[in-house]
Amino acid sequence: MDKTSQYKALDERYFMPAFTRDMALVKGAGSKVWDAEGNEYIDCVAGIAVCSTGHCHPQVVKAICDQAHELIHCSNLYYVPHQGDLAKKLVEITGMQKVFFSNSGAEATDGALKLARVRTGKKKFVAFTHGFHGRTIGSLAVTHKPAIREPFEPLGVKCTFVGYGDLDGLKKAVDADTAGVIVEPIQGEAGVIIPPDNFLTGIREICDKTGSLMIADEVQTGMGRTGKWLAIQHTTVQPDIIMLAKGIASGFPMGALAAREGLEFKKGEHGSTFAGGPLACSAALATIGVIEKILPDISGKGERFRQGLEKYHPRVRGLMMGVTTGDKCPEIQKKCAEQGILVNCAADGNLRLVPPLVITDEEIDRVVRVVNGTLGQVML
Numbered sequence: 001m002d003k004t005s006q007y008k009a010l011d012e013r014y015f016m017p018a019f020t021r022d023m024a025l026v027k028g029a030g031s032k033v034w035d036a037e038g039n040e041y042i043d044c045v046a047g048i049a050v051c052s053t054g055h056c057h058p059q060v061v062k063a064i065c066d067q068a069h070e071l072i073h074c075s076n077l078y079y080v081p082h083q084g085d086l087a088k089k090l091v092e093i094t095g096m097q098k099v100f101f102s103n104s105g106a107e108a109t110d111g112a113l114k115l116a117r118v119r120t121g122k123k124k125f126v127a128f129t130h131g132f133h134g135r136t137i138g139s140l141a142v143t144h145k146p147a148i149r150e151p152f153e154p155l156g157v158k159c160t161f162v163g164y165g166d167l168d169g170l171k172k173a174v175d176a177d178t179a180g181v182i183v184e185p186i187q188g189e190a191g192v193i194i195p196p197d198n199f200l201t202g203i204r205e206i207c208d209k210t211g212s213l214m215i216a217d218e219v220q221t222g223m224g225r226t227g228k229w230l231a232i233q234h235t236t237v238q239p240d241i242i243m244l245a246k247g248i249a250s251g252f253p254m255g256a257l258a259a260r261e262g263l264e265f266k267k268g269e270h271g272s273t274f275a276g277g278p279l280a281c282s283a284a285l286a287t288i289g290v291i292e293k294i295l296p297d298i299s300g301k302g303e304r305f306r307q308g309l310e311k312y313h314p315r316v317r318g319l320m321m322g323v324t325t326g327d328k329c330p331e332i333q334k335k336c337a338e339q340g341i342l343v344n345c346a347a348d349g350n351l352r353l354v355p356p357l358v359i360t361d362e363e364i365d366r367v368v369r370v371v372n373g374t375l376g377q378v379m380l
């Protein structure tokens with residue numbers, strides 16, 4: 001039995017079959033990963049926009065190892081090593097006033113919903129069609145896709161869904177009891193959908209008029225992914241609450257929410273055993289240190305992808321890219337993997353590329369060659 005089959009046999013016998021998978025990745029360095037059979041790939045999935053600094057970046061590995069030798073966990077009952085420094089950095093990056101940590105994007109969403117409710121005294125939320133905010137009971141309530149949400153209803157959070165980009169619909173949906181409007185500045189799971197220019201500004205205006213909070217879910221788009229620290233920074237809009245996760249700590253599990261002045265949890269209103277622990281905070285600080293240096297290059301790298309894939313009209317913002325491929329997407333994903341390139345299918349037949357932010361021009365050119373060739377073969 002080869003090694004991948006060994007993984008498969010254990011998975012099928014002991015793991016709940018919620019995921020679809022057929023490969024085992026066992027090693028990574030920079031933008032490359034290797035599977036259990038020793039095959040090499042350029043990784044344009046990057047743990048779904050998570051491995052921002054590439055796999056096992058030496059500065060991130062060192063930060064985690066150094067901290068692991070000192071203290072792995074201590075609880076939020078105490079001041080936590082690196083937590084304050086990271087909070088300060090995130091406040092600077094986001095332009096918000098204070099942060100709170102979590103272990104994932106979904107938990108950051110839950111925290112944002114709690115914060116919005118407790119500070120506004122309002123109960124309801126408005127979110128957008130095809131939006132994704134997580135799979136906990138709270139975050140699922142504001143996640144649109146009926147197939148993943150409806151089997152778990154009732155979810156206890158009343159949410160109205162409005163078409164992504166539809167400001168008239170939003171005006172009608174927001175009322176005096178709307179605590180917040182939650183929006184991805186670019187929809188990631190939906191397949192890298194970039195909204196019309198005035199959309200985020202329009203949400204801000206509607207929130208200002210109604211007293212509901214604008215909650216920007218930057219879990220996928222944040223931490224430099226789009227060429228700025230936050231996707232919303234491509235506009236002049238300042239949301240009230242921002243969620244981060246995925247790329248924040250290069251794969252060490254972590255999430256965060258950041259909120260403007262006047263919006264904070266008071267004693268006892270929120271908490272977590274693990275969130276903002278010493279290892280996660282040291283990994284995040286090291287990650288930010290790496291991204292700070294490469295941030296100015298990210299838009300150019302995205303442009304290189306855009307030009308390379310021009311024929312297929314890619315939607316590109318920094319290193320977040322989507323191509324409409326329809327039901328051929330799984331075939332394209334498989335064929336690219338056979339040629340040493342990992343890409344992934346987001347919703348609705350949208351091919352998604354979210355490589356490590358450290359991807360080199362040479363690697364981009366190779367990805368472009370393979371993806372173009374495969375699209376040409378499969379789509380035409």
Ligand SMILES: Cc1ncc(COP(=O)(O)O)c(C=O)c1O
Nearest residue numbers: 104105106132133134188219220
């Ligand atoms: C925009 C957005 N929000 C929230 C989440 C949930 O994050 P997690 O899977 O870490 O719970 C995701 C995950 O894909 C996401 O893309």
